[in-house]
Amino acid sequence: MKNVKLTIEYDGTGFHGWQRQEKERTVQEEIEKALSKIIKKKIVVHGSGRTDAGVHAMGQVANFVETFSIPVEKIPLAANALLPDDVAIKEAVEVDMKFHARYSATGKKYIYKIYNSSLRSPLYRNYAYFVPNVLHMEAIKEASKFFWGEHDFYAFMASGSNVKDTVRRIDSLHVYREGEIMTIEVAGNGFLYNMVRIIAGTLVDVGKGKILSKDIPQIILSKDRTRAGHTAPPQGLYLAEVFYEKN
Known part of the structure; x- marks a missing residue:
């Protein structure tokens, strides 16, 4: 066996x-x-x-x-x-026979890609979220810092989940841009349903000026999904890595 x-x-x-x-x-x-x-x-x-x-x-x-x-x-x-x-x-x-892909995991890293240009790209239509608006990177980077650490991320969970414990720890969240591609890299000990996509949508809304960077801590504390940003579409999301304890 x-x-x-x-x-x-x-x-x-x-x-x-x-x-x-x-x-x-x-x-x-x-x-x-x-x-x-x-x-x-x-x-x-x-x-x-x-x-x-x-x-x-x-x-x-x-x-x-x-x-x-x-x-x-x-x-x-x-x-x-x-x-x-x-x-x-x-x-x-x-x-080892005790290993289980889900239950042995200690964390995950996701990447979210945004194609930020005034003109859409057919090549990226299935692999990035097309956002034609001007996005203010400094505001996005400032907002991203507030997600680090352990918080109750109920406000960043989509409906339809029956998870009772909504506290998660984000170990890193970095945002960088190369040309027209903005990339969000986030790693943590676990993620709620659509949590990464809602964080990405919230950061896009910050970049558009719809949400202020300084309001992110209060949005987290509110546990109110309606105060966070929109859910970014699925095609920009990549499961990059699953973490396990080293033997």
Whole structure:
């Protein structure tokens, strides 16, 4: 019996999210179909968490437990030959039987990309949030500092979640710009439903002057979703990395 940790990359454009769903194309289903063929057993993988339709991943992590003969290091090459072009296994390693992609995770890093130009780009339409307005970077950077640390992020959680504990810790949040692309990098010990997209939307609203940088602490304390900014669309979001304790 082996426990295998997979690192997976995918373009979320053509998927209805990560989690297997009836009658919908999902990343989990594609991975399970490919693994089941090469291992010749029904394989069920456990992901580090869900990603919504249109959201991409550079470093999604999943694991599965099964008895099989194929060398673990050969799994990516064998599976990728069967997987569609918009998803690939980047690495497969055998790990301790106690490891679980979701429950062993200690944190995650996300990247959110904004295409900020007066003219839209067809090339970025599925990979960044198009914002034609002038965005004031200094105001955005000032606002970003207030998200650092441990807070109750209820105001930055979308409806539809039944999570009771809404306290999360953000370890870093950096905003930088290269040409027309503005990138938000955020890492923390966990994220609420649509939390990163709401933070991104709030920072865009700060950049437009709709929300003042100095008001961010009060918005966090208010626990009022209506006071935070809009939810940025899914195509700008990338799951960059999942963190685990080093053995």
